Amino acid sequence: MQRDLIIGVDAGTSVIKAVAFDLQGRQLAMASTPNRVLTGPDGAAEQDMDATWAATAATLRALGQRVDGLAQRAIALAATAQGDGTWLIDAEGRPVGPALLWLDARSRSEVQALRASAAGTTVAERSGNALTPSLQSGQLLWLAKHQPERLARATTALHGKDWLYFKATGVRAGSPCESVYTFGDFRTLDYADDTLRELGLLPLRHLLPPITDGTRQTAPLTPQAAAECGLRAGLPVALPLMDVPLCVLGAGGLAWDAQGALRRVGCSVLGSTGMHGWATDDLAGLRPSAEAGYTIALPQPGLRLRLVSHMAATLNIDWLLGLLGGAAELAGAAVPPRAQLLERLDTLVQQAPPAQAIYLPCIADSGERGPFVDPHARAQLGGFSAALGVAGLARAVYEGIALAARDCFDALGPLPEEIRLSGGAARSPALRQLLASVTGRPVRVSHREECGAAGAAIMAAVAVGVQPDVRAALPQWVDAYLDPDCTAPVAAHIPIYDDIHRHYQHMIRQARAPWHALAESRQAHTAAAPQEDR
Numbered sequence: 001m002q003r004d005l006i007i008g009v010d011a012g013t014s015v016i017k018a019v020a021f022d023l024q025g026r027q028l029a030m031a032s033t034p035n036r037v038l039t040g041p042d043g044a045a046e047q048d049m050d051a052t053w054a055a056t057a058a059t060l061r062a063l064g065q066r067v068d069g070l071a072q073r074a075i076a077l078a079a080t081a082q083g084d085g086t087w088l089i090d091a092e093g094r095p096v097g098p099a100l101l102w103l104d105a106r107s108r109s110e111v112q113a114l115r116a117s118a119a120g121t122t123v124a125e126r127s128g129n130a131l132t133p134s135l136q137s138g139q140l141l142w143l144a145k146h147q148p149e150r151l152a153r154a155t156t157a158l159h160g161k162d163w164l165y166f167k168a169t170g171v172r173a174g175s176p177c178e179s180v181y182t183f184g185d186f187r188t189l190d191y192a193d194d195t196l197r198e199l200g201l202l203p204l205r206h207l208l209p210p211i212t213d214g215t216r217q218t219a220p221l222t223p224q225a226a227a228e229c230g231l232r233a234g235l236p237v238a239l240p241l242m243d244v245p246l247c248v249l250g251a252g253g254l255a256w257d258a259q260g261a262l263r264r265v266g267c268s269v270l271g272s273t274g275m276h277g278w279a280t281d282d283l284a285g286l287r288p289s290a291e292a293g294y295t296i297a298l299p300q301p302g303l304r305l306r307l308v309s310h311m312a313a314t315l316n317i318d319w320l321l322g323l324l325g326g327a328a329e330l331a332g333a334a335v336p337p338r339a340q341l342l343e344r345l346d347t348l349v350q351q352a353p354p355a356q357a358i359y360l361p362c363i364a365d366s367g368e369r370g371p372f373v374d375p376h377a378r379a380q381l382g383g384f385s386a387a388l389g390v391a392g393l394a395r396a397v398y399e400g401i402a403l404a405a406r407d408c409f410d411a412l413g414p415l416p417e418e419i420r421l422s423g424g425a426a427r428s429p430a431l432r433q434l435l436a437s438v439t440g441r442p443v444r445v446s447h448r449e450e451c452g453a454a455g456a457a458i459m460a461a462v463a464v465g466v467q468p469d470v471r472a473a474l475p476q477w478v479d480a481y482l483d484p485d486c487t488a489p490v491a492a493h494i495p496i497y498d499d500i501h502r503h504y505q506h507m508i509r510q511a512r513a514p515w516h517a518l519a520e521s522r523q524a525h526t527a528a529a530p531q532e533d534r
Contacts, residue, residue: 128295
């Protein structure tokens with residue numbers, strides 16, 4: 001049987017997806033399985049590592065039921081995953097407790113102390129990444145302080161995709177992605193002892209796995225993993241980058257002009273969280289900020305992704321849907337299905353007048369990470385009167401997501417010439433229009449259904465020689481799926497949102513002190529509460 005398929009996996013925080021592509025980049029079939037986040041006190045957000053692997057294997061078996069001869073036809077496999085976090089294993093390869101996710105906020109004190117020290121600046125300049133509680137560095141410091149016995153049992157500190165690669169191949173490795181922008185130097189794409197020393201983590205250097213270039217190396221799928229996944233033993237497995245740069249790749253974030261110069265094309269990924277940035281080849285001119293932002297390797301030599309990420313994007317819409325559903329139940333009415341409610345909400349937002357209120361979309365329990373870092377940041381709605389109805393509230397929430405996107409782009413420099421949008425929110429006409437009007441830039445959507453899985457598959461295609469490099473794969477795998485038509489800004493709304501964005505930024509600056517006061521108040525009352533009331 002001809003080997004003519006590549007499998008890309010995208011193991012997200014809440015859903016794991018496996019996709020079969022042909023060698024021209026056409027998506028043939030997809031399977032998905034829910035993934036569960038375990039939340040706990042003080043901002044804990046964890047995941048059962050064995051359960052994540054089991055769900056990934058089950059998703060691949062389900063894909064095999066949708067594609068005839070998948071096991072024999074597959075030429076390569078690559079599994080990307082949610083970034084950051086801490087996935088510890090022992091000498092036998094067993095998990096040392098649950099994984100700490102990027103959502104975990106328990107290391108906020110350790111990170112705040114680092115950010116207040118000289119390391120906050122020097123580490124950012126070298127690694128290309130501002131320190132946040134999402135990173136493995138702060139989480140290792142938290143574990144050393146609060147769960148030292150757990151850390152003592154660990155022999156390797158992995159990230160999510162590295163854990164899946166280890167389960168598939170038995171190889172302990174990291175990629176030139178989180179491993180570098182947390183512990184290394186974004187210029188050399190390797191670990192840096194100076195970074196580890198300044199983080200106070202040099203004694204834990206033995207936990208860091210070797211860095212592997214997933215476009216050049218593969219490892220064979222082990223017989224045990226093959227049996228679990230329903231694939232053939234020996235299948236080449238590539239270790240890709242984390243999900244965000246691969247979503248950017250799959251959604252069209254890399255583009256060159258007719259003269260061969262890299263274009264300033266913005267890319268926004270609006271899922272549960274929001275990611276905004278662009279690719280650059282000007283490594284000498286990069287000046288990473290110690291306040292917020294990432295500098296991430298891309299799977300094309302000489303390129304880096306400059307990115308700023310806000311913690312909550314469609315999480316705000318989830319909150320709004322929950323609020324509306326609760327109101328319907330209170331009124332004794334049936335709550336429509338989620339898809340139907342989203343469609344109605346989208347229409348309502350498009351019909352509502354602009355700027356009836358300003359919404360700060362900091363709905364995540366772990367606070368904010370871009371373009372400022374504050375674990376105590378919380379959502380706010382301001383500037384409204386009794387005339388604000390459901391439509392005005394809904395539009396304010398959607399506008400808040402777009403304003404946060406503009407805030408992230410502004411932190412990187414002049415706005416890009418065009419924004420290419422992917423993620424769940426790309427399906428919303430209202431959000432596409434608001435992102436265009438708030439930024440004043442045309443927004444182009446990729447019709448590629450699973451951009452992250454496609455990015456992983458592209459890396460696997462390069463690794464096994466199906467494509468000479470990532471750039472050569474773009475015309476078929478990426479560009480062919482870009483909508484030829486852009487969503488243009490509403491001209492009359494551009495000056496309105498220019499003003500609103502300034503007010504939005506002012507509200508955030510003014511909110512910082514109350515956020516911290518509220519956090520101190522909550523902490524004091526929680527500490528003082530009787531044990532039986534907790």
